[in-house]
Amino acid sequence: MQEGVTMKLRRLLCNRHTFVWLFVLHVSALGITLLILYDRLTSPANNPQHRAAFDKWKKIRDNFDVYQKEQIRKDERMRQKLRWHQMDEVLGVNDIPRKENKVEEYTALQKRIKEEEKRMDEAIKSADVPLDYIPSVPEFSEVDVVPYLNKTITDRYLHLPHSIKFKKYTENIVILTPVCDVAHLLENFVYAVKNLSYPHNLLSVYFGEDSSTDRTFSMAQYAAANLVNKYGFHAAAAFHFNISGGIQGSWEDIHSKSNQLKRRSHMAKARNMLLRKALGRANASYVLWIDSDVKTLPSDLIQHLIYAKSDVVVPSCLFLQDRFKKFYDRNSWRETPTSIEDQVDLPKDVLLVEGYGHSTRIFLPDLKAEGRVVPLDGVGGCVLMIKSVCHKRGLVFPEEVYNHHIETEGLGKLANNMGFSVRGLPWVEVFHS
Numbered sequence: 001m002q003e004g005v006t007m008k009l010r011r012l013l014c015n016r017h018t019f020v021w022l023f024v025l026h027v028s029a030l031g032i033t034l035l036i037l038y039d040r041l042t043s044p045a046n047n048p049q050h051r052a053a054f055d056k057w058k059k060i061r062d063n064f065d066v067y068q069k070e071q072i073r074k075d076e077r078m079r080q081k082l083r084w085h086q087m088d089e090v091l092g093v094n095d096i097p098r099k100e101n102k103v104e105e106y107t108a109l110q111k112r113i114k115e116e117e118k119r120m121d122e123a124i125k126s127a128d129v130p131l132d133y134i135p136s137v138p139e140f141s142e143v144d145v146v147p148y149l150n151k152t153i154t155d156r157y158l159h160l161p162h163s164i165k166f167k168k169y170t171e172n173i174v175i176l177t178p179v180c181d182v183a184h185l186l187e188n189f190v191y192a193v194k195n196l197s198y199p200h201n202l203l204s205v206y207f208g209e210d211s212s213t214d215r216t217f218s219m220a221q222y223a224a225a226n227l228v229n230k231y232g233f234h235a236a237a238a239f240h241f242n243i244s245g246g247i248q249g250s251w252e253d254i255h256s257k258s259n260q261l262k263r264r265s266h267m268a269k270a271r272n273m274l275l276r277k278a279l280g281r282a283n284a285s286y287v288l289w290i291d292s293d294v295k296t297l298p299s300d301l302i303q304h305l306i307y308a309k310s311d312v313v314v315p316s317c318l319f320l321q322d323r324f325k326k327f328y329d330r331n332s333w334r335e336t337p338t339s340i341e342d343q344v345d346l347p348k349d350v351l352l353v354e355g356y357g358h359s360t361r362i363f364l365p366d367l368k369a370e371g372r373v374v375p376l377d378g379v380g381g382c383v384l385m386i387k388s389v390c391h392k393r394g395l396v397f398p399e400e401v402y403n404h405h406i407e408t409e410g411l412g413k414l415a416n417n418m419g420f421s422v423r424g425l426p427w428v429e430v431f432h433s
Contacts, residue, residue: 090260090351116142123147127323134369140336141363146318146325157372157427160300164307169198171285172234173302174278175205178270181212182292183219185433189292190223194231198302204235204282208274210243239277243269257356261406268397268407275391287391289384293433297383304428305385308373311420312390312412315428316365317382328432330354331380331409332364332424343404352404364424376424377416378409383430390420
């Protein structure tokens with residue numbers, strides 16, 4: 001029996017198929033052995049590159065929280081870098097990144113909201129019953145409705161001394177007005193300017209037309225002729241410029257925040273070109289900029305501007321919406337500690353513009369409580385008077401970003417830095433179309 005089993009086993013081992021399977025088994029075992037040897041020879045323990053990678057992975061695994069926080073910081077730095085690189089070159093004041101202090105910010109916000117609600121309520125009611133007091137200067141100019149005040153109060157701040165009111169003026173003044181696509185507005189402009197009580201024989205008016213697609217230039221020539229021949233102005237003319245880079249299109253396109261750098265750079269070039277042309281013709285003591293789309297001007301506007309005794313001076317520029325007076329020119333403002341702090345870390349080539357959200361500055365109409373003449377940092381161009389000597393000493397409208405501002409606001413910054421006085425008249429109100 002045992003001998004039979006042995007013979008069967010012997011025949012099985014001698015079988016060719018069995019031999020093949022045994023051979024495959026031995027080769028596989030040899031291959032596995034060689035792979036194990038190769039893995040050990042090339043393992044991190046024996047390969048410096050593998051060892052470094054392994055150690056890095058082990059460090060990450062053992063201290064994952066630290067690694068994760070560092071990655072978050074790197075990602076945030078990269079996002080910030082990309083944000084400044086890719087962001088719009090124009091920022092509204094409320095777009096500026098700020099340090100977060102949620103508790104303090106919330107408390108301050110709640111307080112400001114209550115003050116704003118009170119100021120808005122007072123301003124709206126004043127359209128029916130003018131206020132018998134002067135509102136205090138706010139922390140920031142948030143409410144854009146300007147309250148009506150009792151006539152007794154306004155008369156006190158708009159009164160000109162007899163010596164000023166009836167002074168025999170001798171100073172020549174040149175009025176400069178950039179124009180573009182405003183043919184339909186120039187008749188009203190002439191009406192507003194001819195009603196100025198300042199001696200017309202001391203006034204010259206020069207229009208600087210550029211990029212118009214309508215009859216603005218010919219209408220400006222006609223307006224200039226009327227001012228001289230019909231209303232007794234000393235001189236008037238219209239100049240045509242051909243400056244590239246203007247913004248054309250709808251009102252929304254022209255006033256889009258992203259277009260303001262290009263638009264206002266173009267406006268600064270147009271103003272500077274008109275300024276050089278006019279000063280070459282007129283021997284003036286003052287340069288008075290008046291927008292072509294003003295609606296009404298106080299008849300004694302120039303007397304008030306001269307009475308301020310400032311190198312650069314602007315009145316408040318408003319517009320009427322139904323019964324309410326509202327801010328129009330938001331370029332005449334004063335910095336606050338908050339607005340100054342916000343600008344510290346801004347890239348120097350970023351342009352800040354007002355009127356595109358909340359502000360951390362104080363606009364000129366909100367400064368009435370400080371008196372009839374107040375210091376400013378930025379000025380608008382709706383009505384803007386500058387001593388010609390300032391221009392002769394190098395004061396111009398910046399055509400590139402200067403201290404985060406350009407054109408008229410840039411001029412305000414530049415004037416302050418050059419040591420010229422920059423003032424506003426919060427009580428003198430000019431109304432825009």
